Amino acid sequence: MTTPLVEMRDISIAFGGIKAVDHASIDLYPGEVVGLLGHNGAGKSTLIKILSGAYRRDQGEIYVDGKQVEIYNPRDAKALGIETIYQTLALADNVDAAANLYLGRELMTAYGTLDDVAMEAECRKVMGRLNPNFRRFKEPVKALSGGQRQSVAIARAIHFNARILIMDEPTAALGPAETAQVGELIKQLKAEGIGIFLISHDLHDVTDLADRVTVMKNGEIVGSAKVNEVTQDEILGMIIAGKCPPNATPGPGAVNL
Amino acid sequence: MTDTATGGTGAASRNRDSALTRFLRATEIDSRILGMIGALVAIWVGFDIYSGMLRPSDGLFGGTFLTARNIWTLLVQTSSIAVMATGMVLVIVMRHIDLSVGSILAFVAVVIGSLQVFWLPQLGLPIGHPLIWVIALVCALALGGSIGAIHGALIAYAGIPAFIVTLGGLIFWRGASWAVIRGETVAPMDKTFKLIGGGISGTTPGSIGATASWGIAFLICAGIVAGLLYGRKQRRKFEFPLRPVWAETFLAVTGCVLVLGATYVINRYYWPTGVVNRWAEQNNVTVPEEGLDISFGYALPVLIALGVGIVMTFLATKTRFGRYIYATGGNPEAAELAGINTKRLTVWVFALMGTLAGISACISAARLDAASNALGLFDELYTIAAAVIGGTSLAGGLGTIYGAILGALVMQSLQSGMTLLNFESAYKDMVVGGVLVFAVWLDQMYRRRLK
Structure with missing residues (x-):
């Protein structure tokens, strides 16, 4: 087994008493697309902003290429080859x-x-x-x-020369043709060995493009699964009810039924 | 390679455009700047004609406004506000405001006034020592810069809104300047320091004379031509669309004609007869029957403002510092996410603003030949008004240095013009206030039409 490109272990962050991310762990391998799913406010964007340096975590460790790193601000993240496309695009207009x-x-x-x-x-x-x-x-x-x-x-x-690319809702503002174009681009980048975190509401987008999915709910990881080993209904079950199907690895947020 | 400035527009739309639009596109002149220059010309011509109707004189249109003497004075009067307005642009572009510049000016002025009149002579530097003006100037820059940096740090790191910090500064530093000199007026300033204000000290003028003025004018012309040629070379190197040759020629000729014309006018303002006679006596020159014409040439404060304008334009457009200021003003969050240290940037911008207020303090105190705690009263408002009239948007992200300087010139022209026409000061204030609001309204209309 190769070392993961990125591994975030046991990450927590709270804003004024509200735990936006609660003991979350997530990893990403070279040439892999990991879809990060969940409702609004599930903590996806927050978790990813810790990786891109926009927020500082309260707890947990980040490893890049198996080495522990400190990310205090966006400059640190960029120095490690972590690039982000934000939902708001973050352009100087x-x-x-x-x-x-x-x-x-x-x-x-x-x-x-x-x-x-x-x-x-x-x-x-x-x-x-x-x-x-x-x-x-x-x-x-x-x-x-x-x-x-x-x-x-x-x-x-x-x-x-990004090695790790974070895409937060990359197709939210786009028409169908442009969305397809972004899909092509993701495949091309993947072939170059870049690891991609893909955050999206759109289940179809994610199942089309991602190799694995990780689902979050209320700041916790419900579970991770290979896309081809779970059905869309099972993924929906994870998102809505926090129910982890048998083929997925459960996280701390999984509901025991 | 196409021969027009923008590659994106098709031939069809190009034909529909008016001659003016095509002209502006080919020359890449900002049409708002053209509008401001138009307003300035209208104000100047209007005042000259009107003053000529009341009291005929030797102005261009028979009045008192467009005379060499008045233009010279107008430029000197504009310089203090123009210097500060260049900094205010950057402050406002970053979505902040600085209400304290007038008070910083007063505080710096009374400190350097006391320095050269009381403190330095006590330390053994005799009055009139050539080092005095250097020490005073350096202290003014350092003091202004430090005050600005303190304001900036409070805004950036303590998170207090700039409006509040500088409103506090407005009150605090005005009080502090009273405390330094207990409300007295320190006068006169040192003989050499006084030259910074542009006036004549004995028979030494605070201006550079005709020859040096022409020298500077030709240097600037050479700079204009070199800049255009360099830009053209760069565009060709990277295969960008070039401006048509006629547009480049037009820009070069217009620029040079304006510079040389202004210099010609300035050089037509001569020393008063009394000073000429005194100077002739000292230098054993016999003054001919018809009098001796000695040109003032460009005044030092005008050259200081010009220098500040060039340096600030360079900072704003050619350095990372400037790029980050504009990017932060456009989208602070994006700038932060791009790795820009916006807090440190804020401190630097306010420190720069304070330094410029220090320069203006020297100009104002030297010009008045005195330092008092009333110096620079309401200057913060005129400075902000100059920046805003010059097209700086209070929403941040938009504004140019040359616009602010033009804005300062427009405002000073109105004030001087009304003074020439013997307007009461109450009415002058009313007109200037009205023009400020009108200019911003016009600008907004223009921007809306662009969309």
């Missing part, structure tokens, strides 16, 4: 696509000034691959359509 692509990692000239021209040139290349119809490089991203904004956010996550 008032600057253009290139500035967003390189936000926090700007290309500089020899004189220590921003190399806007080089950044725009690179941005044109990346966007050309991701979304060939994208032309509005000079405009602030506020002026772009939902799909275009999404492709900027995706470009930013994959452009810097």
Whole structure:
């Protein structure tokens, strides 16, 4: 058995007495897509934001490549190759696509000034691959359509040699064609050996793309299962009732019936 | 490779656009800036014609406004607010506000005033020592910067809203400046320090004379041309669409004509006869019958404001610091998630604002040749107004340095113009307040139409 790319062990975080994540453990292997499912408020986004450095956990350990790591802020996570596409996209609306692509990692000239021209040139290349119809490089991203904004956010996550990609509701704002495009992209990234956490409401999305699913409820892990070993009804049962089917590994949140 | 600025628009839509739209697109001039320049020209011409009707003089349209002397004075009067407005833009872009700059200005002014008049002479530096103005200036920058940094730290790390921290600062530092000098007025300032204000000290002018002014003008022209050429080279290197050659030429010629024209006008303002005679006596020069024309040239405070404007524009557009300020203003959460330390950035922005208030303190105290705790009263409001008239959005994320400087110039033009026309100060305030609201309304209308 190979070492997991990421392992989060016994993670807890509370906001003012409410346990948003309660002793959750989750892992991810290279080239694997793990779907993270659950109702609104089940703690999926919170758990994942601990990994991406947006929140600091109260308890638990994080391992990358089997080595324990400390993630205090988004910079630490990025240094470990963990990139995130947030549900809100987290774009600076008032600057253009290139500035967003390189936000926090700007290309500089020899004189220590921003190399806007080089950044725009690179941005044109990346966007050309991701979304060939994208032309509005000079405009602030506020002026772009939902799909275009999404492709900027995706470009930013994959452009810097990410090894671990977190996608929080990546298709929520997209039409059917664009959703299919994101699906293709996930398959391609997976083939490159990148591990992906896919957070979604859409059960079909997850069963189509993920290798495993992990279900959360009330901040706890209900259980994990290989997608091809459980039925969609069984997954729904995990999400709604916290009922762990026989083929799944139960977590602390599983209801004993 | 296409020959137009934006590759995205098709030929069909291009034909539908008006000549002005096509012109703006080819030259890539911000149409709002064009509007502001238009407003400025209208104000200047209007005042000149109106003042000419009341009292004919040698202005461009027969009035007193567009005379070399008035333009020179106008620029000097604008410089203090213009310097601070460049910093206020960045503060507002970051979704903060700084209400304390006028009080910081007063506090810094009374401290450096006391420094050069009381404290340094006691320490053995005689009055008039050439080091005095250097020490005063350095202290002003350090003191202003530290006060700003304290404000910034309270905002960023203690989580107190900028409005509250700087409102407290507005009251606190005004009180502190009274406490330093017990309400007295420190005057006069040191002879060399006084030059920072642009006035004449004895027979030494606080301005650089005709030759140096032309030198600076040609340097700026060379800079404009070099910048355009470099931009074109970069675009070609990365195969971006180029501006049409006529648009580049137009920008270069317009820029140079404006710079040289302004210099010509400034150089037409001459020393008063009394000073010329005194100077001639000291230097054993005989003044000819028809008088001797010695140009003031650009005044030091104007050059300081110009320098600050260039440095701040560079900071805002060419450095990480500036990029992060705009990104944070556009979406603070996104900036944080991109790994930007927004708290430290906040401290730096307020420290920068304080430093600029320190510079303005030197300009104001030197110009007035005195430091009192009433200096810079209401300057925070004029500074914010200049930034807002210049197109800075209070919602954050939007605003330019040159816009704020133009905004300061528009406001000062209104005030000077009304002074020339002998408006009572009550009515002047009413007009300036009205213009502020009107300008923001106009800007909003414009932005809505863009959508």
